[in-house]
Amino acid sequence: MLRDIISKRESELPPSVIGNLLKTAAENKNIISLGPGEPDFLPPSGVIASLKRNASKATHYAPPEGVKALRAAVAKKLRSENSIRADADNVIITNGSNESIMIALMCTIDPGEEVLVPDPGFMDYRPVVEILNGFPAPYRISEDENFEVNPGMIKEAVNPGKTKAIILNTPANPTGKVLKKKTLEELADIAVDNNLLIISDEAYEKFVYGKSKHISIASLNGVQENVVTLQSFSKTYAMTGFRVGYSYGPGKIIEAMKKVHVYTSISAPTLSQMAAIEALKTKKSYIEKARRDYEKRGSFLHQRLGEMGLGCVVPEGAFYLFPSIKNFKLGSEKFAQLMMDKAKVAMLPGTEFGRYGEGFVRLSYATAYEKIIEAADRMEKAAKNISRL
Ligand SMILES: Cc1ncc(COP(=O)(O)O)c(C=O)c1O
Structure with missing residues (x-):
């Protein structure tokens, strides 16, 4: 034993x-x-049809950065639906957005460095930072403030020389809140002023209600170089088992993520990536x-x-x-x-x-x-x- x-x-x-x-x-x-x-x-039915059509063809590894046609389709989607000035070279396809969280942090966080994580927040953030021997610093989201993120509190939590990144999640799991434009602008300023990376987890981007609107922080002026945007096919197209999501961000970070992807899973499943191309063609x-x-x-x-x-x-x-x-x-x-x-x-x-x-x-x-x-x-x-x- x-x-x-x-x-x-x-x-x-x-x-x-x-x-x-x-x-x-x-x-x-x-x-x-x-x-x-x-x-x-x-x-969507096109996704299921794609599985049947490609089952005997898509049996090999995909490139670590993802299937070219899917990366192009994702970049187009980010431009038209999220107002992010995206190009396909800076897209990496991953095994769900979960893998994006892991490898984005692997490529940016050294041992002992701090990452600001929402609390309450999605249960993956904290362990992933810990697995990398980083230090997750929770920023409180309080019921007393209607579960709004408080940028002032985040500003105070920045530990100069130690804090490397902030994880944002909108729409949010578990609170069901959507970050407002003004809050995003203030958070963008904090990131730029303090040379911080923002990891923007937008897995639920399509599910917003009432007057709420989803805004990708990377679409705001002057902050794009500080943001890695994570999105997913899991929730939008009910494709959780396909394991396909993606990151978009600055070339330097995405190139590093492509490199490390070879050592984590090589690539997202080829068949799922073919299906994801069809998902993006689905009627609104x-x-x-x-x-x-x-x-x-x-x-x-x-x-x-x-x-x-x-x-x-x-x-x-x-x-x-x-x-x-x-x-x-x-x-x-x-x-x-x-x-x-x-x-x-x-x-x-x-x-x-x-x-x-x-x-x-x-x-x-x-x-x-x-x-x-x-x-x-x-x-x-x-x-x-x-x-x-
Ligand atoms: C906030 C958030 N981000 C990311 C994920 C991961 O989703 P996936 O890896 O299926 O894209 C989830 C899953 O529940 C989630 O709630």
Whole structure:
């Protein structure tokens, strides 16, 4: 038996609640899962047709930077839909945007350097910085400020000579907030003034509601050279299992990412990249239908949660609600576990998203409307039996 074989780096990573939750939900058909962020739509028909057409052709590695036609199509999309002055040379296709996060940081962060990460924020940022022996410095996103990002706080958190990058996420997981233009402008100024890299995670860019508008920070004047933009096919086209996303950024960084990609996965799956080319040809009505459905589900669930004392901010984007459980005499993990046991509804404790996530749970509404209605009824019943403060 090998002793001390697991690296300290790995041993110190937090246990993943989501892994256990997915397992329990998959094993128990009675459970309604509002846990993972998985679109319940089918990918566009052109994507499925492409798989069939290319199955026996796309069996080889792709170039590390990605299939040329896909990079060209992505650059065109970034120009027309995100107002980013993009060219195909500065696009790299990765295994989902998750791999983009990892290799963008691998190419820019040295041991001991700091990365400002949102808290609560997507659970990958912090461990990835830690895996690279960097130091994740959480910036708090507070319910008292309606979960708006506070640029003043970020400015103060910059540690000169140490802070190298800021991770932004809009629309945001888990809060469902969308960064406003004024906030983005202030953040852009902070990055330029302090020579900081912005990693802009825009995985949910297409899902915005009400008056909210998605703006890519790289489209703002004077900041493009400081920004790596990450986007994905996973959520927009319900292609999570295809593992295809991309980064766009300054040539120097993208060239470094292409180099390191050879050592992480060589390339994103060729068949998925062919399918992604078709995804970008999909009629806008496909995304609009999903967006409208999510908007309807989100506003219904928001109202129902409010009725049972689980108030949360009005959903602006992504497909998550992040209600406060502060009316109840339980912590986040216990609350989520109790809802799983008593209501048979799976959700994630807010603590999965950072220490400031305590006092909240995350519910995904990327689930059929009827299931959301049923889940809300079950939760309401169970909530009546939890002691309140
Ligand atoms: C904010 C955010 N970024 C990135 C990802 C990764 O998505 P993918 O690797 O499938 O593109 C997720 C997945 O849930 C996410 O929530």
